[in-house]
Amino acid sequence: MLYCLTLCVNVVACIAWWAGGGGAVNFGFALLWLLVFSPCSYTCWFRPLYKAFRADSSFNFMAFFFIFFLQCVLVFIQSLGISGWGACGWIATVMFFGTNVVSAIFMLICTLLFTIDTVLMVFILIKVHRLYRGAGGSLQRAQEEWSTGVWKSAPVRDAGFNAISETGPSLPQYPAAVPNYPESGPW
Numbered sequence: 001m002l003y004c005l006t007l008c009v010n011v012v013a014c015i016a017w018w019a020g021g022g023g024a025v026n027f028g029f030a031l032l033w034l035l036v037f038s039p040c041s042y043t044c045w046f047r048p049l050y051k052a053f054r055a056d057s058s059f060n061f062m063a064f065f066f067i068f069f070l071q072c073v074l075v076f077i078q079s080l081g082i083s084g085w086g087a088c089g090w091i092a093t094v095m096f097f098g099t100n101v102v103s104a105i106f107m108l109i110c111t112l113l114f115t116i117d118t119v120l121m122v123f124i125l126i127k128v129h130r131l132y133r134g135a136g137g138s139l140q141r142a143q144e145e146w147s148t149g150v151w152k153s154a155p156v157r158d159a160g161f162n163a164i165s166e167t168g169p170s171l172p173q174y175p176a177a178v179p180n181y182p183e184s185g186p187w
Helices: 002-019 024-055 058-080 090-096 101-134 139-152 154-167
Strands: none
Touching (some): 002 101, 024 058, 058 090, 090 101
16 A cells, blocks of 8 residues: 555656656656556455465465565665656656755655665565465475466366266265155145
8 A cells, every 4th residue: 555655656756857847758657657556566466465375375475475576676676766767766866956956855755655665565575475484385385286276277177077977976875765754744
């Protein structure tokens, strides 16, 4: 949620950057980052982490680690503030103080938020990794889940069930004799 808030503040800071004499490309990319990374952060790393903790799934933990690490790298690059990337970071902010101080102050707020996001994301990554390793998770376990995970697919599961039921009965056989109940009973 803090990252989504930072992306919103980044859009405002890029408007101030543009109004102070910066390029419009930064505003366009800032808007793109907001529209793309807000829903993607939920879908790409929050859901795998939730499913990993819920089902104790090593595969979902690995998906989380991979995607969240890439997002940490991206947020670090955004905190650097390379001009033309649509992020108000340290480089862009420090260089813009000589051009327009008011715009640079808006950019500084966003820069600080990106820096806080980077530090918190690294902390979360380390914390989740410690929980995962403390519970006995490993890359080998994730590979085993990946190789057997195909059986969780409904079409494959149904095909396997049909193959088993064609070879013989899968339920225990009961005697053919059915109890005889009187017709005049309350039932």
